[in-house]
Amino acid sequence: KLESILSSPFEQVLFLDPDNYVVKDPTFLFETKVFKTIGALFWPDFPIRKNPDDLVLWNIFGLEYFNELEFESGQIVLDKKKAWRGLMLTRYILQQARYYFKKFLGDKEAFFWGFAGARTPYFLNPNYIHSVGAL
Secondary structure (H helix, E strand, O other), X not given: OHXXXXXXXXXXXXXXXXXXXXXXXXXXXXXXXXXHHHOEEEEEEEEEOOOXXXXXXXXXXXXXXXXXXXXXXXXXXXXXXXXXXXXXXXXXXXXXHHHHOOOOOHHHHHHHHHXXXXXXXXXXXXXXXXXXXXX
């Protein structure tokens, strides 16, 4: 996911997993005030964030624990110029997956730690992505 975002020739990117089916043209997201201001839009996944008792990663990244929903990485809207520091720390985390993936589940949380750890602003939409069924 990250490498496809980084290798895109576009500065502003809408990433969608292949199993995403959009029911409305998503390009309006690029025109929203929050995107123009922050440049990084994420949606929540269903489980709650990490247990605050496991503070190893919070300490590594010099963060105070805060309760937030996990990221869902199947749909991301980014301005790569505004989000560059977060993207680069996310890349580093993914390159060190043998260590970090023992602490959290996959790339979705790599984006959280990359952005939070690099102090790169992001917007976590309060609305969940909805499922329209299973095949």
